[in-house]
Amino acid sequence: MSNPQTSAPVDCSDDARVALLLQETVVTAMETMAFFCTEPAGSSALSPEEAVRVSMSFSGSVSGTVELVAGKFFGNRMASNALGCGPTDEEACSQSADSIRELLNVVVGMMMPQLAQHEGELFSLSLPIEKPFEESEWEEFVQSATVAILDAEGETIALRLIRA
Amino acid sequence: MSTPRDPAISYSILIVDDSALTRSVIKRTINMAGIVAAPIFEAGDGKAAVELLKHEKIDLVLMDLNMPIMGGLEATRRIRDEPEMKNVNIVIVSSESTAGRIDQLKQQGVQGYIKKPFTPEQIKCTIEKLLGGNNNV
Numbered sequence: 001m002s003n004p005q006t007s008a009p010v011d012c013s014d015d016a017r018v019a020l021l022l023q024e025t026v027v028t029a030m031e032t033m034a035f036f037c038t039e040p041a042g043s044s045a046l047s048p049e050e051a052v053r054v055s056m057s058f059s060g061s062v063s064g065t066v067e068l069v070a071g072k073f074f075g076n077r078m079a080s081n082a083l084g085c086g087p088t089d090e091e092a093c094s095q096s097a098d099s100i101r102e103l104l105n106v107v108v109g110m111m112m113p114q115l116a117q118h119e120g121e122l123f124s125l126s127l128p129i130e131k132p133f134e135e136s137e138w139e140e141f142v143q144s145a146t147v148a149i150l151d152a153e154g155e156t157i158a159l160r161l162i163r164a
Numbered sequence: 165m166s167t168p169r170d171p172a173i174s175y176s177i178l179i180v181d182d183s184a185l186t187r188s189v190i191k192r193t194i195n196m197a198g199i200v201a202a203p204i205f206e207a208g209d210g211k212a213a214v215e216l217l218k219h220e221k222i223d224l225v226l227m228d229l230n231m232p233i234m235g236g237l238e239a240t241r242r243i244r245d246e247p248e249m250k251n252v253n254i255v256i257v258s259s260e261s262t263a264g265r266i267d268q269l270k271q272q273g274v275q276g277y278i279k280k281p282f283t284p285e286q287i288k289c290t291i292e293k294l295l296g297g298n299n300n301v
Contacts, residue, residue: 029281032281032283033281082188082189083188084192095184095185102183105183105259106280106281109280110261112261112262119263120263121264122264123262127230
């Protein structure tokens with residue numbers, strides 16, 4: 001059981017760096033969890049259909065909330081890729097919301113070593129909370145300074161970090 | 165060094181994670197790896213896991229940290245405090261991987277740590293190492 005390598009912490013006040021960290025982290029998480037290929041998408045990307053907003057807070061030397069917006073079918077595909085079944089199979093459909101929550105849980109956990117400002121720091125993490133997301137909220141979401149918008153094999157997802 | 169696994173012996177494994185998807189993926193990995201694990205128990209939080217351990221003989225617990233009702237760290241403390249279950253193998257499976265968290269887990273006497281997102285190979289190797297297996301897996 002080895003400790004993670006230490007590197008210079010990410011400056012949480014640097015919006016562009018935070019957005020890049022979100023992007024890099026979610027790409028790695030999706031590739032490992034569900035063999036998903038993702039690439040950056042522009043802010044002109046349309047809101048996902050039947051979208052949900054999942055949020056998760058962290059507190060330590062830096063504190064904030066990470067939000068993820070994704071469509072229901074993206075959740076189906078995450079679950080189906082992870083389970084090795086079809087996206088319309090009952091098992092994938094029933095674990096669609098779970099897969100989006102777990103993706104955010106993994107992303108936030110992966111980011112903490114990068115955000116830690118001193119060695120040995122412990123963060124307190126909330127559980128991922130899911131809320132409905134209206135299409136009318138998309139424009140404001142994707143204009144956030146820390147937003148990362150991605151195309152996951154045709155499914156749009158977006159993440160942002162809101163500092164506390 | 166792991167000891168060769170006796171094919172006649174099966175091991176009981178408890179997967180503790182609030183994500184049903186993660187439990188399914190780990191279970192599937194165990195089955196596909198050909199690990200003789202029977203039965204495989206599941207729990208959605210630490211409290212349910214501690215209760216289950218009181219009644220079932222478990223060889224290995226694969227435990228998440230961030231869960232509702234009771235998290236993995238508190239569940240590990242309670243397991244280590246109970247004479248009848250304190251020697252069970254516990255491996256943490258979590259995305260929380262700051263140096264501080266890893267040190268905390270070492271102090272709790274967990275046998276291993278698998279960082280999420282994990283690969284099936286990491287799950288397989290950890291189980292084989294702890295429960296015994298041949299060296300070419």
